[in-house]
Amino acid sequence: xxxxxxxxxxxxxxxxxxxxxxxxxxxxxxxxxxxxxxxxxxxxxxxxxxxxxxxxxxxxxxxxxxxxxxxxxxxxxxxxxxxxxxxxxxxxxxxxxxxxxxxxxxxxxxxxxxxxxxxxxxxxxxxxxxxxxxxxxxxxxxxxxxxxxxxxxxxxxxxxxxxxxxx
Amino acid sequence: xxxxxxxxxxxxxxxxxxxxxxxxxxxxxxxxxxxxxxxxxxxxxxxxxxxxxxxxxxxxxxxxxxxxxxxxxxxxxxxxxxxxxxxxxxxxxxxxxxxxxxxxxxxxxxxxxxxxxxxxxxxxxxxxxxxxxxxxxxxxxxxxxxxxxxxxxxxxxxxxxxxxxxx
Numbered sequence: 001x002x003x004x005x006x007x008x009x010x011x012x013x014x015x016x017x018x019x020x021x022x023x024x025x026x027x028x029x030x031x032x033x034x035x036x037x038x039x040x041x042x043x044x045x046x047x048x049x050x051x052x053x054x055x056x057x058x059x060x061x062x063x064x065x066x067x068x069x070x071x072x073x074x075x076x077x078x079x080x081x082x083x084x085x086x087x088x089x090x091x092x093x094x095x096x097x098x099x100x101x102x103x104x105x106x107x108x109x110x111x112x113x114x115x116x117x118x119x120x121x122x123x124x125x126x127x128x129x130x131x132x133x134x135x136x137x138x139x140x141x142x143x144x145x146x147x148x149x150x151x152x153x154x155x156x157x158x159x160x161x162x163x164x165x166x167x
Numbered sequence: 168x169x170x171x172x173x174x175x176x177x178x179x180x181x182x183x184x185x186x187x188x189x190x191x192x193x194x195x196x197x198x199x200x201x202x203x204x205x206x207x208x209x210x211x212x213x214x215x216x217x218x219x220x221x222x223x224x225x226x227x228x229x230x231x232x233x234x235x236x237x238x239x240x241x242x243x244x245x246x247x248x249x250x251x252x253x254x255x256x257x258x259x260x261x262x263x264x265x266x267x268x269x270x271x272x273x274x275x276x277x278x279x280x281x282x283x284x285x286x287x288x289x290x291x292x293x294x295x296x297x298x299x300x301x302x303x304x305x306x307x308x309x310x311x312x313x314x315x316x317x318x319x320x321x322x323x324x325x326x327x328x329x330x331x332x333x334x
Contacts, residue, residue, distance in 0.1 A: 012267025035328025100179025108316030149275030161202020
């Protein structure tokens with residue numbers, strides 16, 4: 001899982017996945033966004049083993065997505081909170097949830113969760129937009145180009161994908 | 168990786184991750200969005216072993232995110248294409264890329280990729296918006312509620328997360 005090639009790759013997508021660890025890490029972030037913060041709650045929510053949960057929490061902490069805080073002494077008890085970076089990365093979760101709803105992969109026949117504007121209670125959606133005109137765009141309206149941080153491999157991918165199949 | 172609990176969970180986020188398989192599956196989707204379609208190109212791009220690549224391609228195909236198509240006979244050669252469902256799910260990739268750019272986890276000091284409007288060449292960003300007013304929102308403006316597909320566990324998570332920490 002922490003295989004070599006992955007972490008050395010110049011790629012923001014790979015970088016996010018490396019920071020999260022795996023899909024158990026992603027579900028822990030989901031639970032934190034939902035407001036859970038305690039080890040036993042993560043256990044109940046995910047059904048994961050102690051060994052895996054403990055490993056993934058350590059991984060998220062080492063990658064500065066969460067922090068561990070003592071909320072009680074005698075006996076000592078700890079809770080886990082999202083850091084600023086953790087919140088930044090967790091912004092992908094409502095996107096994933098809505099994509100999963102549309103692709104009908106939730107295991108239910110309707111969306112398990114609903115995202116609303118905290119102030120107005122209106123439904124919230126996400127989308128791509130043109131930063132100049134504000135026009136809303138679909139994924140097939142996007143072209144992908146070399147950014148300032150591209151390395152040889154990024155350029156190789158783009159040049160070999162030049163004649164890509166349209167959606 | 169295809170552990171039990173995961174696939175039985177009522178959750179669109181878990182459902183998307185189960186369909187993708189793992190982060191290698193995600194990188195194959197990335198490469199397909201970039202326009203790569205051949206086994207050898209995925210190998211070169213990801214550096215993954217034959218066994219893993221072949222397994223993940225089969226997994227993506229079984230989950231109907233990609234299809235395998237013969238493009239040459241004698242010798243037979245195959246390429247891989249995103250299905251409609253594959254494109255739907257791959258819409259998360261530009262989001263992940265931009266989140267990774269902002270969280271500075273790409274491995275480079277600047278974005279490796281740039282997403283532009285295919286028609287106007289203007290930069291593309293993504294965001295949440297209020298579906299009534301069109302107002303743009305940040306992740307901390309979102310409240311999460313029970314959807315029509317919620318099960319007991321979803322309700323349990325929401326009730327235990329009621330006093331969640333704000334970003």
